Amino acid sequence: MAVKALARLAARSSPETFLVAGRNAQRLAEDLSCDRRIRPAMTPRHASVLLIVGEVPGRDVGPLRQLHDQMAHPRAPPECRSEPDPAFQVALRVPGEADPIDRVLTAHRDLFAGRLASEPDLLPDEPPAPWRGRGDHGQGGEGMMGGKPYGRPMPMTSDDLRDGLALDAYTLCAGPFLPGLPPGLLLEVELQGDVVQSAQVRQAPYEQSTVSRETLLLACIARFVRLLGLGALATRLLTAARAATSREPVDVRSLGRRLRWSRVLAAIPPDLGIVAGPGSDQQTDVRSRIAAWIAELESFDRSASAGTSAVPRCGLSELLTGCEWQEALLVLNSFAPEELSRICRPEDDGRAESA
Amino acid sequence: MSFFWMLVLIAAGVWIAAMLDRLARAVLEKRPIGDFVTAPLTDGIALFARQRTTTEHPDAVNWRLAPALYLGLAVAGISVVPLGRDTVPVDFEASIVLWGACEALTVVAVFLHGWSANAPLPLIGAYRYVATGLPVMLISMFVLIAAALPAESLAVTAIVESQTSVWTVLRQPLGLPLFLLLGLSLGLRGPFDYADSTDLAGGTSAEISGPHRAIWQLARLAMLVSAAALASAVFLGGHLGPVLPGPVWLVVKTVFVLGLLIAAGHLLPRIPAPRMVTLLWVVLLPLSFAGLVLAGIEALG
Numbered sequence: 001m002a003v004k005a006l007a008r009l010a011a012r013s014s015p016e017t018f019l020v021a022g023r024n025a026q027r028l029a030e031d032l033s034c035d036r037r038i039r040p041a042m043t044p045r046h047a048s049v050l051l052i053v054g055e056v057p058g059r060d061v062g063p064l065r066q067l068h069d070q071m072a073h074p075r076a077p078p079e080c081r082s083e084p085d086p087a088f089q090v091a092l093r094v095p096g097e098a099d100p101i102d103r104v105l106t107a108h109r110d111l112f113a114g115r116l117a118s119e120p121d122l123l124p125d126e127p128p129a130p131w132r133g134r135g136d137h138g139q140g141g142e143g144m145m146g147g148k149p150y151g152r153p154m155p156m157t158s159d160d161l162r163d164g165l166a167l168d169a170y171t172l173c174a175g176p177f178l179p180g181l182p183p184g185l186l187l188e189v190e191l192q193g194d195v196v197q198s199a200q201v202r203q204a205p206y207e208q209s210t211v212s213r214e215t216l217l218l219a220c221i222a223r224f225v226r227l228l229g230l231g232a233l234a235t236r237l238l239t240a241a242r243a244a245t246s247r248e249p250v251d252v253r254s255l256g257r258r259l260r261w262s263r264v265l266a267a268i269p270p271d272l273g274i275v276a277g278p279g280s281d282q283q284t285d286v287r288s289r290i291a292a293w294i295a296e297l298e299s300f301d302r303s304a305s306a307g308t309s310a311v312p313r314c315g316l317s318e319l320l321t322g323c324e325w326q327e328a329l330l331v332l333n334s335f336a337p338e339e340l341s342r343i344c345r346p347e348d349d350g351r352a353e354s355a
Numbered sequence: 356m357s358f359f360w361m362l363v364l365i366a367a368g369v370w371i372a373a374m375l376d377r378l379a380r381a382v383l384e385k386r387p388i389g390d391f392v393t394a395p396l397t398d399g400i401a402l403f404a405r406q407r408t409t410t411e412h413p414d415a416v417n418w419r420l421a422p423a424l425y426l427g428l429a430v431a432g433i434s435v436v437p438l439g440r441d442t443v444p445v446d447f448e449a450s451i452v453l454w455g456a457c458e459a460l461t462v463v464a465v466f467l468h469g470w471s472a473n474a475p476l477p478l479i480g481a482y483r484y485v486a487t488g489l490p491v492m493l494i495s496m497f498v499l500i501a502a503a504l505p506a507e508s509l510a511v512t513a514i515v516e517s518q519t520s521v522w523t524v525l526r527q528p529l530g531l532p533l534f535l536l537l538g539l540s541l542g543l544r545g546p547f548d549y550a551d552s553t554d555l556a557g558g559t560s561a562e563i564s565g566p567h568r569a570i571w572q573l574a575r576l577a578m579l580v581s582a583a584a585l586a587s588a589v590f591l592g593g594h595l596g597p598v599l600p601g602p603v604w605l606v607v608k609t610v611f612v613l614g615l616l617i618a619a620g621h622l623l624p625r626i627p628a629p630r631m632v633t634l635l636w637v638v639l640l641p642l643s644f645a646g647l648v649l650a651g652i653e654a655l656g
Binding site: 045 | 379380383385386389394397406479482545546552555557561562564565622623625626627628
């Protein structure tokens with residue numbers, strides 16, 4: 001009886017939803033995240049519903065299934081405007097005109113009410129490396145050496161960039177659906193602690209649909225301020241972006257005042273993410289790029305053409321090396337999607353795949 | 356009996372903090388407020404209906420113990436706050452030192468929580484918390500010692516009684532703002548949420564779910580309430596006040612400080628950790644030490 005009461009109570013809660021944006025769908029995903037009937041989840045572990053918006057290329061279906069399997073039971077994946085993965089048992093193809101959030105709410109309630117079975121795992125629960133018969137973890141060597149326990153090499157020491165102190169460096173693959181990174185971007189990052197030692201692009205971000213300059217500015221600033229912990233302000237900016245897309249009036253001056261009042265610019269370290277500006281002797285850093293966005297937003301004139309932007313001449317690895325994790329994400333999100341695509345050229349090592 | 360009322364204070368404080376958080380978000384996002392009273396309870400209890408997930412080869416014992424330790428430290432910390440003139444769960448001559456011990460062990464609890472998951476993003480959250488948490492603890496100890504000097508005692512009850520004529524916040528204006536930084540750090544909120552931040556997809560809580568997550572969230576809020584209660588006792592006179600009974604004054608002041616903490620959590624940006632560490636060691640720590648020196652000169656005068 002207590003279990004049933006708990007399930008009834010859980011069904012009344014608002015569903016935590018992990019949103020995955022595919023090609024040309026980042027804006028739609030962000031609009032859906034502003035719907036107050038759901039709570040966007042930072043990680044699939046916290047979500048009861050996985051909402052896939054837009055088309056996810058075939059190469060990323062594997063990571064998508066990994067995301068799915070990381071979700072805690074009970075779970076169900078409605079999909080929006082894309083072909084459902086045949087492996088999803090209860091895949092719901094939402095017609096274009098239907099409200100996907102309604103389907104999310106229904107799936108959430110049905111899950112906890114017992115009317116919908118929880119999705120089983122899609123991937124086999126096996127260690128990533130084959131059993132080789134020797135060592136504590138069957139990795140083929142003694143102790144933690146001689147092979148890759150769980151398919152991961154042991155972190156070995158290397159000199160830290162900052163002071164040459166030899167620390168444990170480890171390699172992490174971030175993306176393609178990590179919140180804070182552009183959808184589709186897959187980075188291989190070597191870290192010591194939280195400082196990036198090197199970063200290679202394995203997959204470029206997905207192309208995104210063209211939007212008006214006002215919408216683009218609002219969305220880009222929203223993504224940036226969310227990384228500074230200003231979630232409420234980010235949601236307000238995304239709501240304004242949705243209004244701008246629908247050609248409704250947006251009080252950009254009020255938003256600009258709010259941005260300045262929150263001291264966003266002061267929170268950004270100076271000289272972070274320096275790239276060459278439009279002029280040959282001009283350089284911009286993260287702070288000046290965000291300041292330019294805010295200034296452009298406050299003086300926004302719909303008839304004006306898009307402003308000139310920074311032309312990054314260096315690759316992503318050079319930009320991110322030496323940055324702390326949060327700083328690295330701030331650098332990435334200080335560029336508009338089109339500019340970022342120019343920097344994020346996959347490393348030509350034979351492993352990069354085309355979309 | 357005082358332990359019972361202490362637990363009631365924590366439980367009510369957690370609920371009020373969750374409500375204030377929802378209210379603040381709705382107001383700042385400029386959207387309809389909706390159900391901010393029962394929704395936090397429903398959403399929190401719903402976590403117990405979900406599976407407790409795990410990672411590959413975590414440090415299972417410490418991973419389970421960390422939320423319990425964190426919650427225990429919150430309860431231990433608030434136990435030194437006098438609820439009324441003769442009502443304090445734990446009263447001894449150096450009760451402020453007990454609070455200091457709880458602060459220091461919070462760093463251990465949060466670090467263990469990130470370490471034990473055996474995953475990169477929680478580990479980064481753990482490292483960042485240690486780097487920023489240690490200087491914040493030092494700042495809070497200077498501030499608390501400065502507040503204890505007029506009372507000539509390290510007992511929180513004596514510190515409250517020393518504010519009969521004037522509150523500490525008026526005597527030492529810098530003390531409360533600096534102590535609030537500690538509150539934000541202990542509760543992993545806003546500009547000091549380096550452990551469970553959005554840029555780390557949840558940080559130390561990125562790999563947890565179900566009852567584990569429920570206890571961790573509860574512990575965070577409980578620690579916030581604990582810090583708010585101590586701040587109201589040490590800086591705002593605690594249970595002292597006219598007309599209303601002492602415990603009511605304590606609750607009013609605690610809710611006020613909770614409101615300040617939650618507002619700060621939503622309004623202030625989170626500076627990247629290296630810059631924050633520099634700010635803490637180079638600016639705020641010397642400032643808190645200067646406040647201690649001034650309090651000492653005033654006490655000697």
